[in-house]
C-alpha cells in the first residue's frame with residue numbers, strides 16, 4: 001500500500017504546511033521510515049513522484065542523513081563516527097575492535113538481531129571520539145569517549161529486557 005493510501009491524512013497535513021512542496025521531503029521520509037525503521041525503494045519513488053523530483057534526489061537525502069536509512073537493521077543502530085578527526089583519536093581502531101567483539105563487519109547485524117554497527121561521517125562530537133550515536137526507532141542517544149569494554153557493557157545492558165540505555 002502506498003504512503004498516500006495508508007497515511008492520507010498525515011500526507012495531506014504535511015503538504016498543507018509547505019508552500020514549496022519539495023520542502024516536504026524530510027517529514028515524508030520520516031513518515032515512510034516510521035513503521036519499518038527504513039525507507040523502502042517504493043516509498044522513495046512515491047515521495048519523488050509526489051514532490052516532482054527524481055528518485056535519485058530522494059535517495060541522496062536518505063544517504064546523506066544518518067537518521068534516515070535505506071535498509072532494514074537490528075533493533076539498535078550503533079553508528080560510530082569514523083571520520084578523520086575521530087579516526088585521529090582512535091575511532092577506526094575502536095570500530096574494528098568493536099566489530100570483532102560483536103562478531104560482525106561494519107554494516108552487519110549481530111546474530112541475535114540486536115545491534116547493527118554502522119560507520120558514519122561527523123556527528124559533531126569530534127573531540128570526544130571514539131563516539132557513536134545509538135538509534136532505536138525515534139530515540140537517539142550519544143555515547144562519547146567510549147572504549148570497547150564500555151560499549152560491550154552497554155550491549156549487554158541492551159540485551160537485558162526492560163533495561164534503559166544510559
Ligand code: FES
Pocket residue numbers: 081082083084085086121122123124125126127129
Ligand atoms: S569527525 Fe567524528 S564527530 Fe566529528
